[in-house]
Amino acid sequence: MDLEPWAAYGLELQDLGPKGRGLVAGKDFRCGEVLFREKGFRAKSPEHLALEVLASAEARAQVSHLHTGPLCHLEGETDDEKFSRAAMPEPCPTEFPRKYSKVRFNSFELNGCCFLPIMALFNHSCAPNAAITQLPPHEECHTAMVVVAEQGIARGTEIVYSYNSDCLFVPLRERRKRLLSNWGFLCKCSRCQVEEEAGLEDDEEEPPEMPQLLSWEEVDLKNVNLFQARHEARFAGTVAIWTCRLP
Ligand SMILES: C[S@@+](CC[C@H](N)C(=O)[O-])C[C@H]1O[C@@H](n2cnc3c(N)ncnc32)[C@H](O)[C@@H]1O
Incomplete structure (x- = not known):
């Protein structure tokens, strides 16, 4: 992968706290x-x-730079899951949930799971200055996407789009709740921060039902085994798509 593909577009990767x-x-x-x-x-x-x-190995190299999100999905255990876990002969490698987390929190749901390793470096905002759209043709294992400025953007401004455009039209507490449960983060975009400082969250009636997110440190081997067993059982025999190189 090109070391800094965003530079050719006039973009800079920065640490934003x-x-x-x-x-x-x-x-x-x-x-x-x-x-x-x-x-x-x-x-x-x-x-x-x-x-x-x-x-x-090629795919692992392509995801190595990406953010790893919290593993809220490891919670809970149904009878089916207990059965799958019991059927697992070997303890699973702990790597699987880590890779899952990288993919899950850096991809879009759009006719399946769309994963674009550089596009995943843009942050979310509830007051976006850019939008993403999928380009045709959409081949079976590929997708193409474009980020477009929705307004004039001055040099030095962070470029942000909305991970979930439904979020834009609901109050602060509900927006944060949706982003937390779907994306695993508490939104710190400029709009949420301004509304938080204005005390708008306190005025809203419904208390949020925040999911208990697990950090990496909290994930124990039992959960990892359960997770691996569940997904190995469901998704055996997937197509080898990672042999295709990024352009
Ligand atoms: C697809 S990644 C974006 C790039 C990421 N900031 C990085 O360093 O790799 C999504 C993650 O970025 C962070 N993030 C994105 N937008 C955010 C926002 N508005 N407020 C707080 N964190 C945000 C969260 O940790 C989220 O899980």
């Missing part, structure tokens, strides 16, 4: 201008992709 890294305009952009374009991979689900990542 509580949001982690993010892409910032290295020059002024006009409204409607294409900010970034990338081809990536598409699979039925993040689980399929994670299994492919686990199986391929």
